[in-house]
Amino acid sequence: MTDTDRKNPGDEDVPGTKQTGENICPTCAGSGTIGQKPCPDCGGSGQVTVIVGDA
Template identity: 55%
Template structure:
């Protein structure tokens, strides 16, 4: 089960879906995948999907910058 939890997934005005740990939609220029800090990339916390990454094990963060 990945990224389909309506209780945790946010929808941006553009229609892109974000998990709670994401800073931007996947594929956004200037962003990249990072390991989920809560489940440490396993995608699970106990027997449930991680609420931060919605079970993906990764989140999207901005990279670089000045």
């Protein structure tokens, strides 16, 4: 298990999976923090992995 296998609560899929992309975390609006705390959805990165697909 490597770091790239880890998935944050806000991620729709594991980073590196086909047809996924990085998106601004909607929970913290890309700031990585909620108030004084790290955003729980993106793990403080400010980005989440979302499934893009072909549509």
